[in-house]
Amino acid sequence: MLYLHQIDPIAFRIGPVAVHWYGLMYLLGFVAAWYLGRSRVRAGRLPGVDANAYGDLMFYAMLGVVLGGRIGYILFYDLRTYIEHPLQVFKIWQGGMSFHGGLLGVVVAMFWWGRRHKLHFFDVADFVAPLVPPGLGFGRLGNFINGELWGKATGGNWGVVFPQDPEVSRLILDPTMLRAQFESGALNMYARHPSQLYQFALEGVAMFVILWWYSSRPRPRYAISGLFALLYGVFRFAVEFVRLPDENLGYLAFGWLTMGQLLSVPLILIGLFWLWKSHRAPTLQPQPPAAAEKA
Structure with a gap:
């Protein structure tokens, strides 16, 4: 079946302001993470953390995603363009966000927030990991609507x-x-190939279902984060075989290795290491906020 892509990247206008689908997709990702995280907070999956503290975490994570994603894209994929046209940095609605950069931004946000609340970094990371895939999925839908990051000829x-x-x-x-x-x-x-939709299905839907199910009961520290890193690395590495590399980079080696694959290899290795490390790690038991107040 053939499909002609003719989707307007602008969802609607309010006077002179154009609201782009790409920005709305990011908003939907944050809203999904907010509500899913609130349910985990109520279940006591991060003992000692209430709704207000979780709100702070989400705010810092949002900053980490946007700033880290943009900076990562510039550094990893298109530094020359942004040196020549620095104002392009602010045109986020046109695309140009790196998952790996956004991940580093969220890691910094979690580390800083976790230290403020005296929580182990990986307890925070294991809590956050299942909330990420919906945002990844919505982001890939935004890429499809924008008509960017398409795949090779079928x-x-x-x-x-x-x-x-x-x-x-x-x-x-x-x-x-x-x-x-x-x-x-x-x-x-x-x-x-609509590689954006492949990534939506794998990084968004499949990862969410697997991680949400896996995290539905207490798991040893590192396990959920390790599974997240492993799944994303494998899924991204696989899809890159049918996705065109960035034009300014091309293939890095062997006539097929892309920057996306190169950046995914460390995630696969780190994911396997964390899963191995989880076998000797403690398991954080849920403690609903009401129970924590009585303790």
Whole structure:
């Protein structure tokens, strides 16, 4: 099945202000994490932490995601462009966020917040890990709506034709003829893997289901964080085989290794190490806030 991508990246306008779907996807990710985390707080999955303290954690984590994601993308993927055009740094609605940079930003936020509340870093990380996949999933939907980070050509009679694809845009001299050319079959050879939707399914849906189920009962310290790192690293590494590398970077080695894969290898190794380390670690027992007040 072939699909022509013609989604307006602007969700709606309020006067002169344009609200982009990409920004709304991030907002939905934070809202999902907020409500899911509140349920874990009520269940006492992070003893001694109430709703107000959790609100602080979410605020710092949001800053970590946005600042770390943007800085990470600039450093890892496109430093030259931002040196030449520094104001591009602020155009987040156009995309350009790195998961690995956002992860580092959240790690810094959790470490700082955990020290303030005298909590072990990995108790905080294990609490936060199941809340992340919905945000990853919504972010990938935002990438799809923006028509960015598409995959390789499918080589068959299925996939998505992205008008933003330079190979397609060169053929479309008159935008009003786009639909007609698509329906005539002239663009079939340019159909690509919707790798953004693959990542939505794996990093968003599958990771959330697995981690939420796995964390539904107490697990040893490091275990949930380790599973998160392992799953993300494996899923990202796999999808990169059908996703085009960033144009300014290309393949780094062997004719197939991408920056996304290179950055995912440490996550896989760290995830395996944390899972191994969890076998000798203590298990944090739930303590609902009401019980903590009576203790």
